[in-house]
Each structure stands twice: as C-alpha cells, then as structure tokens.
Amino acid sequence: MEAAIETNDGEELTERQKDVLNAVLRLLVEEGDRLTMTAVARRASCSKETLYKWFGDRDGLLTATVRWQASKVRAGNYDRQHLDATALRASLEGFAANWLSVISSRTSIALNRVAISHAGSGEDNLGAIVLANGRIAIGERLKPLLEAGRDAGLLDFSDTETAFRTFFGLVGRDVQIRLLLGDRLELTDAEIGQDAADATRQFLALYRAKTGAA
Template identity: 45%
Template sequence: MSDQDTNLTPEAFTDRQKAVLDCALQLLVEGGEKALTTAAIARAAGCSKESLYKWFGDRDGLLTAIVARQASKVRAPEALNGPFSRETLIRELYQFAENLLQVISSDVSLALNRLAIGQASRGDATLGQLLLKRGRGRIGAQTTLLLKEAMAQGYLKQSDAGSAYDVLYGLVLKDLHVRLLLGDQLKKAEQDYAAAGKQAVDDFMKLYAASTE
C-alpha cells in the first residue's frame, strides 16, 4: 500500500482532485478494470500523469483515493454534540438509510464491488479490504457512535452498539446489493429509497427503541 494511504481522507481532497477521482470512477463503470490506467484517467480528467502521482502516489494510492471518494458519498450520521431528541435520532437514521441505498445501488459502487470480487477470486483481496475499511468500516464507525449516544440518552435499549449497527445495516440493504450485483433489473417501484429506508429504520426502532413507560 502507498505511503500516502494515511493522508488520503475525503475531507482533504480538493475540488480538482474530486473531479479527477470521479472521472476515474466513470472510467471503471464504462470499461472495467482495464480502463483504469493512469494514462486513461489523466486523459479523461485533463491532467498529467505527474499530477496523479503527486496527488495520490502509486497505483495502490490512487485506488485507495478512488475508494475513499466513493465511500464519502455515503453521509453517515455523526455523534451529535450535546443532548438531542428522539425525533432527531430518527431523522438522522432516515437520511442515512436513504443515502446508503442510493450510493450502494449506483453503477459506480456496483462496478467497484464487482471488481473487488473478481480480484478476490484471483487471490488479490486488496480492493476488497479497502472497500471494507474505507466504506463499510468508516460508515459503521460513525453510525455506531450515534447509536451509542442514543443508548446513553435512553432512546435505545442498552445493547452493544456495534451489533445494533449490524442489524440496522442488514435491515436497510436486505438482499438488494446481492441482487444488483447479480444483474437483477429492479422495477422502478422498488427503487423508492426514501420509503425503503424509512421502513428499515422503523423496523430497527421496533427492535431497539427503549420503552417510554
């Protein structure tokens, strides 16, 4: 892994770097792994290969930045400062669930996951580990903090916050991701992410909401 890995945080990307990474993601969608070369990215983004190396380091560093850029599109709720209401908690979870469904179902996320699966089947789990760490891991850590604080404020039953997050994540995605990866063409009615996310959070609250009595 590139020495620059620890510095590649989505918050540190400039607008220009974000645009370059988005070009790389689109190349991946359109042409797969073979299209994801520094020459092709530089050409599509209108920058030099030298700039790519300066910003992201070697190919592993570039790949790490690409994953970080896509993962940053999931707006995971952060632990809120100070006391917050039960309604605020639920609103934050609704927004998180809807956004997670939108990003996970995008052509870019599907292309990244298919590439990771293909590489892992050939014995290279590098991209898969990146997706787990910078995708689900980052999102999970932030959301778990919110759930932990909600438990401390008495809105959720006292439980392991990490396990509670795993349940929430499963309720939101169900088997949607697997179906999409396998090429399932979902009906338009099934793509109401706001309604699906709301239902998932409501189901989660039925399991974890603390008694108000």
C-alpha cells in the same frame, strides 16, 4: 457533512482532485478492471506524475476513490447533547436513504463488482480497500449516532457493532447483491425513502429503550 478525504501527502482533497476521482468512477463503469493510471490521466486531463504525487500508486488512487464514494454516505447533522426521538429517527432514516442511493448507483455497482472479482486473486488490494474504506468506514460514521441514542436513553444495546450490523442488514436487505448480480432493480426516490423509513421502524422496534419514545 462529508468525511474528510486526504491525498497521499495528507492534504484534504481539492475540487480538482475530486474531479479526478470522479473520472476514476466513470472509467470503472465503462472499463471495469481494465482501469490504468494512463487511462485516468487521459480522462482527467492531467499527467501520470501528478496522479502519483497526489495519490501514490494505483492502490492509493483506488483507496482515495473508494473513500470519496463512501463519503457520500453520511449520518446527517444532529446535536449529541440534545438528541431526541424525532431527531434520532430522522437521522437514521437519512442515513438509510443516503446509503441506498449510493449503493444503487452505477458507480458503486461497478466499483464493487471489480473489487469482488479481484478479491483473493492477488491482482491488487481492491477488495480490502473497499472493505476498510467502504463498509467499515461507514460503520464508524454511524456508530456515534447509535451511541448517542443509547446515551440519551432512546436505544438499548450492549454492543455497538452488533447494533450497526442489524441496522445495516435491515437497510440493505438483498438490494446490493441483486444489483451486483445484474438485476435491473431501479429504485425511485420514493421507494428509497419508504425502504429507509421501514428499516428505521424495524430497527427501533428491536432496539428502542423501554423508556424511549423513538
């Protein structure tokens, strides 16, 4: 289930608005930090007035775009009240594979490169936007699964943030930094699936409860 993304007036995105955000992602791949509201309006076949109404200023548009991209990373569907070892493992592997697929996409690479280049430059708030609505938001999406695993007696940890950071590190390894630095790393679906399974196995080896069988 996708996380709900809202426009400037608090309404959930329509399909037309999602098309606009996809246009922003394509422009970021093509033009990098030269992205303008005028270019977005032209590519998305809408007026700048409409963009301002829906998303506010450029930062608002970028925020919605980051949230839209990050919403593609999901922890999957699981029954918190009846979570067992098999469902926990499957949900963790699904999240890992989902996240690896998203961060290795051309759109995510372009978005993160622009954010890094702007961080601390004062040009805009894209770095903070990506941090808050990307990595932090994704963490808040996965933490309930980790806590559900602990409540079910399958996982053992005292701090949810630490557990999440461990899993995040095991999944990402050096993949994202290599991609951002131009490594022509092309992950196949099979490789992503194997990496996700390996990261999950390593995480469970560290955090499996003594009485759990995950």
